[in-house]
Amino acid sequence: MSDTDDAGGASDGEADLLEELFAVIEDRKETLPEGSYTASLFTHEKGENRTLEKVGEEATEFILAAKDDDAEEMAEEGADVVYHMLVALSMHDVDVEELLDVLRERRG
Numbered sequence: 410m411s412d413t414d415d416a417g418g419a420s421d422g423e424a425d426l427l428e429e430l431f432a433v434i435e436d437r438k439e440t441l442p443e444g445s446y447t448a449s450l451f452t453h454e455k456g457e458n459r460t461l462e463k464v465g466e467e468a469t470e471f472i473l474a475a476k477d478d479d480a481e482e483m484a485e486e487g488a489d490v491v492y493h494m495l496v497a498l499s500m501h502d503v504d505v506e507e508l509l510d511v512l513r514e515r516r517g
C-alpha cells in the first residue's frame with residue numbers, strides 16, 4: 410500500500426482535479442461565456458465581495474452540516490467552499506499551484 414493510499418485513497422489525481430478546475434475558472438475569467446456561473450462571479454455587480462460572501466456562506470453551511478453530523482451535506486458544502494475559494498484565488502491572480510505547494514511542503 411502506498412503512502413497516499415494510507416491517506417484514504419488520495420492521490421495525485423486529486424491535485425490534478427483541483428488544477429483542472431482552476432484552469433476552467435481561469436478560462437471563464439478570460440472568456441466570460443454566457444450562462445456560466447463562474448463568469449457571473451467575475452462580472453458581479455458587487456465585485457469580488459459576492460465571491461467572498463459565498464466562501465463565508467458555504468463555510469458556515471459546512472460547519473452546520475458538521476454540527477448535524479451530516480456527511481453528505483458536509484461533502485456538498487465543502488465542495489462549494491473549495492470551488493468559491495479557487496475563484497477568489499483567481500480573482501487575485503494567485504495560482505492554485507501556490508496553495509498546492511504549501512500543502513506539498515507540509516506533507517514533507
Ligand SMILES: N=c1c2ncn([C@@H]3O[C@H](COP(=O)(O)OP(=O)(O)OP(=O)(O)O)[C@@H](O)[C@H]3O)c2ncn1[C@@H]1O[C@H](COP(=O)(O)O)[C@@H](O)[C@H]1O
Pocket residue numbers: 430433437444445446447448488489492
Ligand atoms: N464546482 C463548481 C461549483 N460549485 C458550486 N457551484 C455553484 O455555486 C452556487 C452555490 O450557491 P448556492 O448553493 O448558494 O446555490 P444558489 O442558491 O444557486 O446560489 P446563489 O443564488 O446564492 O448565488 C450554485 O449556483 C452552484 O451551481 C459551482 N459552479 C461551478 N463549478 C465548476 O465550475 C465549472 C464551470 O462552471 P460554469 O462557470 O457554470 O460553466 C463547472 O463545470 C464545475 O466544475
